[in-house]
Amino acid sequence: MNYEVAISNKSFRKTFLVKSEFVVEKGERVLVRLNNKKEIGYVLDRKKGNFVGEIISKVDGKSFLRGWLVDAVVEASSFFGAPVGKLFDLCFPKGLENYFVERVYSNNPLYDFNGINLNEFVEKYGEKKLKELLKNDAVYIKKDFNLKAPNPRKELYVYLKASLSEISEKKLTKKQKKVVDYLLVNDIVSYTELREFLGINKDVLLQLKRKDILIIDKKIPQKVGRVLLSDNQKKVVEDILNASSSKVLLYGVTGSGKTEIYLSVIEQTNYKALYLVPEVSLIEQTVRRIYARLPEKKVGIYHSYLTKSQKIDVWMRAVKGDIDILVGTRSAFFVPFDMDMIVVDEEHDESYYQDGEVIYDVNFLIERFPGLVIFGSATPRLDHYMEAKNGNMKLCILKERYGTKLPNVEIINMKEEKKVIPYVSEVVVESVKKELESGKSVILFVRRKGYSLIMCQNCGHILKCPNCDVSLTYHKAEGKLKCHICGFEASRYMVCPNCGSVLFYEKGLGTERIELEFQKLFPGRNIVRVDTEVVRDFKKFQVILKKLYSGEIDVLVGTKMITKGLDVPTVNLIGVIDVDAIQNIPDYNSSLNLFRLLVQVVGRAGRKERGRAFVQTYEKDSEVISYALKQDVEGYYEYELKKRKDLRYPPFQNIIQVIVFSKDKNLGYENTKKIVEELRKHNLEILGPTEFFIPKIKNNFLYHFIVKTNEVKRVNTLILEIISKFPTKIKLRVNPPSLYTI
Ligand SMILES: [Zn+2]
Ligand SMILES: [Zn+2]
Ligand SMILES: [Zn+2]
Structure with a gap:
């Protein structure tokens, strides 16, 4: 029997035909000998043809992967040009092997090895005996993953037992009060969460339990919330x-x-x-x-x-x-x-x-x-x-919002509007003020993190990263200029590389700047910023969200992070501070991305009562913005689809973007041009090559081109074949959500 197998942990898309003396299942992991090396392989299917290697043994003794998944992974590999073995590897967490116990069972009634541990067997009878019995099919080895399962610490759940009035009669320490307050807002909470967020230990919980205030449970209590559907x-x-x-x-x-x-x-x-x-x-x-x-x-x-x-x-x-x-x-x-x-x-x-x-x-x-x-x-x-x-x-x-209406959205024409602070209009500041006075919270969306960019007062040069061709972002609190691509840092106090001047402007805005400006405008208010620099791990983000839910935060300034499916009942006003730059990115997805962003951001406002949203823009006549403000998804999609049909973009055709990396600027461009010339011989529709959106990253020069095609698999193979003749590093992606990210 011959089988087609994919090889684990390899960067190629190729699969191999191998022979086997025994039957294996589709999706099963097997040990394969290939070019005199032992590799882990995944069985794809039985197949006729000339074999180039052989299956030595089974790894798991069975397949964990269903047939459709095996087929889907193989298809995804050829559609995305992705290494097939590495895709399969995603199905098996690292370190899994250590949790299997191998056992020996008899096939032959003469022997009675009823699941004896393999290691014990070898100790007792020796390796030679085992090989002999295996060869004669007298015994087989089976993996057992039931017996040595890992044992992560069991979780405990904590929730209040006493009512608010009962609690108020009791005298509590500061720490105990902290826990009670937290539970009032969050209902049922795990012990891990309390320990990590509040820094308390179990003693505090036990004290509260003795006071009959809370319950510590091994299971989440079955509080059935009957929800009435509309x-x-x-x-x-x-x-x-x-x-x-x-x-x-x-x-x-x-x-x-x-x-x-x-x-x-x-x-x-x-x-x-x-x-x-x-x-x-x-x-x-x-x-x-x-x-x-x-x-x-x-x-x-x-x-x-x-x-x-x-x-x-x-x-x-x-x-x-x-x-x-x-x-x-x-x-x-x-x-x-x-x-x-x-x-x-x-x-x-x-x-x-x-x-x-x-x-x-x-x-x-x-x-x-x-x-x-x-x-x-x-x-x-x-x-x-x-x-x-x-x-x-x-x-x-x-189409209906459950319980409330969609927020009322206003567009603010920044060309005419009066500005209180740079980049923020009077209307927005006044509305925030009113909202805070009535005890509500506000969310402000800002596109970029950091404080601002830095521009030379003398010649207008914007300070850039020496390793990447991108502007450096000023981080005021740290007094540093940083590159958001490679992590390069420099002091704020430097000399303009263009003219030698030492005078600079702060140009543009980021989350840090809006945070600081609002702290100045609303002293005493709790104004918090979230972006990937402040909130690196999701636990911290959850703490911030909880503070927002409980009304502890007055103004939350954030990047895209804040737009994702969050349900914040205490927020009625959302301000979108800057979006214009997004729609000016020359990417076929940029207007769709802007549309989504606006619809999602605006959708965060007023989950309980009807909310309001402001969008500041210098391009108030933009079609995308006006569709988004009406929340007219279907209208916009029809408009966008028509545009894409004319331009032959996805979903009408697929696009393959190839980014070429090179240490040498000219050589990189020459090679990319040659690759494209080769491809053009095959009658393909190609855009480019041009410099990538960010022409230089970490001292690599980047070029890219785009192929529009309906035969992705064939073209992928062709591209990879042609590129293998050049000594270049590339990245190939099919229908990426954005062309300019790297
Ligand atoms: Zn930064
Ligand atoms: Zn200058
Ligand atoms: Zn850089």
């Missing part, structure tokens, strides 16, 4: 259950209650579900809602911030069928979990597109799942929107 929501649930297509696009405005739809479908079908969210910070609130609604379900959590043993624990529970709902980010898709349905919440989010060493769009794989998939979004993917319009996907629409 008629519209009920109809959508019914439509999904009766849909003839297994792929559903749930297009619902922000705050329309998509989560309730997902959970109702899970409840009514009793399906095992994979539930994907775009951000780690959204997992917790999702799990809480599941527990409140479906307390009997066994929930697993999977994301990249888990420790190795936590990952393996969830992986094993999934494999053993001990999970009903697996909630996680992109990486959770690859856990071999035998789900009946998949929910992709905020399906448009770019985090579903992995742009690292291995590049793929997890939506591509999910589309190949044979069961029910619900793709949910207020601003769907264009390709899914088109599929739904064409009837290839079931389209379900939720």
Whole structure:
């Protein structure tokens, strides 16, 4: 028998035909001898032809991967030009091997090895004997992963028992009070969370327990929150259950209650579900809602911030069928979990597109799942929107916001408006003032992190990074200029490399500048900034969110981070400070990205009562902005689709972007030109080559070109073949969410 196998941990797309003396399953991991080296391989299929290696033994003794997934991974590899073995590796967390126990069983009634540990066997009878018995098929080795499962510390859950009036009668220490306040806002909280966020130890909890104030529990209490669905929501649930297509696009405005739809479908079908969210910070609130609604379900959590043993624990529970709902980010898709349905919440989010060493769009794989998939979004993917319009996907629409109306949005023409501080209009400042006076919180969106850029007063030169061709960002609190691409740092006090002047302006704005300006405008108010520099890990972000929920924060200044599916009932006013730069990026996705950003940001306002939003712009006549302000998704999508059809952009054609890196400026360009010339011989539609948006990064010169094609797989192969003749490093990506990120 010959099998086609993919090789683990290799950077190529190639697969190999190998022979085998025994039958192996599709998706099974095997030990392969290839070019006299032993490698771990994944079995793809039986195949005829000339073999180049052989399967030595099984690794797991069975396949953990379902057939459709194996096929989907292979397809994704050729569509995205991604290394196939590395894609398969995503299905097996690192360190898994250490948790397997190998056991010896007899095939032959003459021997009686009923699952004796392999190591013991070798000690007792020797390696030679084992080989002999294996050769004669008298025994076989099986992996057992049940017995040596990792044992992460069991979690404890804490919640209040006493009522508010009972608590107020008791005398509490400062620390005890801290815990009580926290529980009042957060309901049920894990001990880990209390320890990490409040810095308290278990003694404090035990004291409170003795005072009969709280309960410490090993399980989350079954507080069933019966949710009443609106008629519209009920109809959508019914439509999904009766849909003839297994792929559903749930297009619902922000705050329309998509989560309730997902959970109702899970409840009514009793399906095992994979539930994907775009951000780690959204997992917790999702799990809480599941527990409140479906307390009997066994929930697993999977994301990249888990420790190795936590990952393996969830992986094993999934494999053993001990999970009903697996909630996680992109990486959770690859856990071999035998789900009946998949929910992709905020399906448009770019985090579903992995742009690292291995590049793929997890939506591509999910589309190949044979069961029910619900793709949910207020601003769907264009390709899914088109599929739904064409009837290839079931389209379900939720136009009403659950409980409230969409916020009232005003556009502020920055060309005419009076400005109180640089880049902020009087209208916005006055509105913030009123909002704070009435005890509410405000969110301000700023595109860039840091304080500002620095421009020479004499010649207008903007200070740039010496390693990358990008502007340096000034960080006022630290007094430093930083490069956001390579991390280069310099003192604020330098000489203009262009003219030698030492006088500079602060030009443009970032989160830090808005934070400082508002602190000056509203002294005594708690003004907090979130961007990836201040909030590096998601736990910190959660602390900030909790403060925002509880009204402790007055003004939150943030980048895109703040736009992702968060539900903040205390915020009624949102100000979008700067967006103009986004739509001027020469990228086929930039206006779509701006549209989404505006719809999502504005959608954060007024989840409880009708909110307001301001958008400051110098381009008030921009079509994208006006569609976004009306929250007219369908109108905008039709407009955008028409434009893309004319220009032959996705979803009508696929684009392949190739970025070429070179240490030498001229050589890099010459090589890229030659590559493109070769490709042009094959009658392809190619844009470029040109300098990349950021022409120089970490002392590499970057060039790129774009191929528009409907034969991605063939063209990928062609490109990779041609490029292999050049000594250049490249990055190839298919339909990336943005062309200019790196
Ligand atoms: Zn920075
Ligand atoms: Zn100068
Ligand atoms: Zn740099």
